[in-house]
Amino acid sequence: MKKILFKCLPLAAVLMIAGNAQAQEMTTMSTGTPIPLSTWSIGVNGGVLVPISPLGGKNDFSNFKANFGYGLYIKKQFTPNFSLRLDGVRGKLSGDNSEPFESGLTPSSAVNRFETDLTYSGSLNAVVNLLNIDMFKKENYVQLYASAGAGLAGYKVKTSATSTGTLVDYAGDKTISELIIPVGLGAKFRVSDKINLDLGWTVNYVDGDNLDGVYRQTSDRYSYGYAGLEFALGAGKQKAWHNPVALTYDEALSAKQTANALKGELDATKAENAKLRADLNDLLKDTDGDGVADKLDKCPDTPAGTVVDGAGCPLKVPAPVVQEKIIVTEADRKVVADAIKNLEFDLG
Template sequence: MKSNLFKSLPLALAGLFAGTAAMAQEPATPTSTFRTWSIGVNAGALTPLSPLGGRNDFSNNKTSFGYGLYVKKQFTNYFSLRLDGTMGKLKGDNSEPFESGVVNTSTVSAFDTKLNYAASLNAVVNMFNIDMFRKEDALQLYTSVGAGLAGYKPTITTAAGTSAYAGGKTISELIIPVGVGAKFKVSDGINIDLGWTINFVDGDNLDGLYKNGNNDKYNYAYAGLEFALGKGKQLAFHNPVAATYDEALAAKNTANALKSDLDAQKAENAKLRSEMADLLKDTDGDGVADKLDKCPGTPAGTVVDGSGCPLVAPKPQVTVITEEDRKVVSEAIKNLEFDLGKATIRSKSYASLNRVAGLLVQKNFSLKLAGHTDNTGSKELNLRLSKERAESVKAYLVSQGANASRIEATGYGMGQPIATNKTAAGRQQNRRVEFTLY
C-alpha cells in the first residue's frame, strides 16, 4: 500500500524548488569567484526507527554501521543540489517489549537487512548566516529534502530458522530523505559535516515483514568531511548581507572623498563651456563652426564638406561602345580557333584576343562569352565542351590583364545553331564563341 506522502511528492518538491528559486534571485557576489563544487564522505549509525509517527514492526531496533559519500553543486549562498549515496546494514528483533510494555508476538523474531545502496538527489537549503555582519561564517545550518532509490536484501528469523526474504532478491523502492545538519568550516577547502536524515521508504518490506500497512523508515546519523573543490572562498559560507553592507559603506566613504573633487570639476567644466561657446558658434547651421567655415552663409539644407563648402556630386560615367570597339571584338571572333574536340586555343588567335584584352583594360568594359558547338557527339559532351571553351577564352583574357569579375563565360552546347548542321560549312559556323560587350 502506497503512502499519501508519496502521492504528494511532486507537489512538495515543486514547492521546495519554487522557494529556493526565489532565494536565488537575491543579489550575491558572482559565483565564479567562489568554490561551488564539493565532495563529501561520512560514516555513522543506521537505525530502523520511525520517530515521526507510525508503529515499528519490531520492538527492539538496533544501531548498525553505515557510510556514504556525496557530490554537491552550490548554486547560490542558500541553495545547492546534492547527489548522495549510502550503504550499510539495518537490524532489529523482538527481544524486548515495545515502549508501551506490549510484547511483540510476531512469528518473525528478528531481521537483518543489507542496504546495498541508497542513492538520492537532494535540494539543500542553508537556513541563515549566524552573524549578519560577518562576510564569512564558520558555522552553517541546513535542511535537505529529495528523492531517490534504495536497494536492499532483508533476511528474517523465525522459529524455523533464518531465511532470505523474497528469495534473496534485491528489493528496489523509492525513498524520500528529509534531513538537517550543521557544517563547521575548518579551512577554505575543508568542512566538518554533521547530519541526520530520516528516509521514508515507499514500501513495508525494509525489515522483511509486512505489518500494520505502514511504510518503513530508517535513520542515518553521521559525521564526515566535505572537501570544496577549486580556488577561492566557499560560496555556501559567504554572507551577501554583510558583503553588501561593507560595499555600501565603502561606496559612501568614496563618494564623500570625491565630492570636493567633483565640485571643482563642475566649476572647471562651466568655465570650459563658456570658452567653447564662441569656438562652436555656427551661424549658418551647416554643422561647421564659423572659425572653420570657408563658405559662410550656406543655404539651409545644403550638404557640405569638412570646410563648410557645398559638396558637388560626381557625374556618372557613361560607357560608350564605338564601332571601332565592335570591330576589335568581331575580328577576335573571326580568328578564334581551338584544337579539334578540345578547349585549347590555337596560337594564331592570340593577337586578336590580346587586342580585346587591351580594350577591356583601357575602357573597363564588361564582356559576355557564349560558347556553342555543332551537333557532332552527345548533348552532354557538347555542353561541357562549349562551357570549357568559353572559360578558356576568359582565362586567356584575364592572363592579359582583364578584370575577371567583368567577364562572364557560359556554354550553350549545340542548342543555339546559326547554320545548318547538315554541311561541313554549317557545322563550322556553329562551332563558335560569341563576344558581347556591354
C-alpha cells in the same frame, strides 16, 4: 515509477556535471572587482543506521539495533542558499523483539528478528541553507540546513522466527528496490576555505513494507545520523559561505568611509585656501595707498598723492637749473680780436 526514477537519477547526475563543467564561477563586487567562488564539492561521512524514525510512527520491532553506515555525495551550489546534492549510502539495518514495547505490550509476530543489507541507496536532494549564525560577515563559520529529495534503495532482507534463531532469506536472496523520500536536517562548520565539518540526520521514508521482513501494508522508514567532511573543488572560496548581503553592506560602509575621508580632505583644503587667501590679503595690504605693500614699504604713512619709489619712499626732485642767455655783439668781437693781436709771447 521506480524504474523511471532509477533511470532519471543517473541522468540528473550527468546533467549536473555536464551543465557545469567548471568547479568554480566568478562573482563581481559593485566596485567591479571579480571574486572566484567554488561551486562544486564532494563529501564523505560515516554514522549510525537505525530502522526507526525520530518523528514517530509504528515500529514493527521492539528493539532496534544501531549499525554502522557510510556514505558519500557530490554537490553543486547554485546560490549561497540553494544546492543540489547526489547522495549515496550503504550499511546494515537490524532489530528484534527481545524486549517488550515501551507501552508494555509483548511483541507477537511470526518474525522476531531481521537483518537488512542496504546494498545501495541513491537520492537527489535539494539542500537549503536555513541560517547563518552571523548575518553581517562576508563568510560565516556555522550553517544550519534542511534537505529533501527522492531516490532508490536496494536491499536484501534476512529474517528469523525467534530473536536468537538462524536468519533466512526473506525474498530468496533477491535485491528489493524501493522508492525512498529522504528528509533531513544538518549543521556545517567551516574548518578552512576548502573543508567543512558536516553533521546531519536524515529520515528515509520507504515506498514499501519489506525493509524489515514484516509486511503490514504500511511504509517502512530508517534513519541515518552521520558526521563527515566536505571538500570544496576548484579555486576560490566556497559559494555556500558567501554572503552577498553582508558583502554589499561592507561595500556601502567602505564607500561611506571613503566619502567621509574625501569630505574631510575637501574641508581641509577649503580651510587651507582660506588661510592662503588671508595671508595673501595680508601681503597685499597697503595702508598708506602709495602702491607699495606694507610688508615692503620702508616709508609708511606716506602722504596721499606723493610719488614714491619701489621701497615706498618719496622720490627726491632735483633743484631747477637756470640757464642765462649770452649775447655777443660786434663790439665784443672787435675787442677780442684786438686783444689777440696785442698778445706777446716770450720765447726766451
